[in-house]
Amino acid sequence: MDSTHRHALVTGASTGMGRAIALLLADRGFHVFVGVRRLEDGQALQRLARGQLTPVLIDVTRHDQIAGAARAVGEHVGQRGLDALVNNAGIGLAWPLEIVPLDRFRMQFEVNVDGQLAVTQTFLPLIRQATGRVIMIGSIADRLTPPFxxxxxxxxxxxxxLCEALRLELAPWNIHVVLIEPGNIRTEAGGKFERDAAAALQQFDPAGRRLYADAFRAMTSRFAARHAGGSDPDVVAAVVMHAIETPKPRARYLVGKDARLFALAARLPPLVLDPLRRRIFGLPRRRGAGASTRI
Known part of the structure; x- marks a missing residue:
């Protein structure tokens, strides 16, 4: 049992924001358990870290791996418990909703929602022991949804x-639940998004290509360009560090140079916001007269 360090678990830690968060926590004296799907990714992180960092295999869709990781972490921290859980693992899917394969749509939820809840449920006993914190890495897309x-x-x-409900449910034990809402962050995920979108386009059926190909190409190209010009992952890591250490963390943190702008835009009525989004993402105008949306 290690009683000399604070302890944190970061899922999805092999690249991007997860890697930046794990390395900063280790640098600040945490013993960080990094959830990775391949041990070699965790070993690569160990070589970069200036503090204590231990890889644990966690595919958030596999309950056996989540349970195994919890046992390993529990044996290490003992009664000290877990000071922070950072749920960062996630995947992204770009498809027109009219034609998205439902098995892929379900997988989005299995990883990004079911997986985060499964990890949180399993590690909450350790979090409760330390009166720790649960940090969820979300997205500005929970306020402003891009097309496709x-x-x-x-x-x-x-x-x-989930964060809203968990925050209220865990408050009696003084367990803070914090949602991080990044805007465009410059990570490897941007290139993967563009490659995955190109592969998706090849899988559109003829009707789907006729309806959506041009608009889909325009959107994914502009989306990738905005991603490439986004903030550094270190800015997310710094906000996560603050959310863990401050005595009274906020419920939600906007992160990145464009996040506040997007949050303000999300307050606009659809009559104003929809044409703006179509211009930003290169989408065609509405067809026919009198087609505006009024809410």
Missing amino acids: VGPLAATKHALLA
């Missing part, structure tokens, strides 16, 4: 609801 990213945005809206 409906599957991903739907999971981020669901994650927001």
Whole structure:
């Protein structure tokens, strides 16, 4: 049992925001358990870390791996418990909702929602022992949904609801639940998004290509460009560090140079916001007269 360090678990830690969060926590004196799907990714992180970092195999869709990781972490921390759980693991899917394969849509929820809840449920006894904190890495897409990213945005809206409920349910034990809402963050996920979108386009049936190909290409190209110009993952790591250490964390943190702008835009009525989004993402205008949306 290690009683000399604070302890944290970061899921989805092999790249991007998860990696930046894990390395900063280790640098600040935490013993960090990094959830990875391949041990070699965890070993690569160990070589980069300036503090204590232990890889644990966690595919958030596999309950046996989650349970095994909890046993390993529990044996190490003992009665000290877990000071922070950072749920960062997630995947992104870009498809028009009219034609998205439902098995892929379900997988979005299995990873981004079911997986986060499964990890949280399993590790909450250790969190409770330390009066620790639960940090969820969401997205500004829980406020402002881009076209063709409906599957991903739907999971981020669901994650927001989980955080709202968990925050109230865990308050009697003084366990803070915090949602981080990044805007565009410059990570490897941007390139993967563009490659996955190109592969998805090849799988559209002829009718889907006729209806959506041009708009889908325009959106994914602009989305990838905005992602490439986004903030560094270290800014997310710094906000997570603050949310863990401050005595009174906020319920939600907007992170990144464009996040506040997007949050403000989300307050606009659809009559104003929809044409703005179509211009931003290169989508065609509405066809026919009198087609505006009034809410």
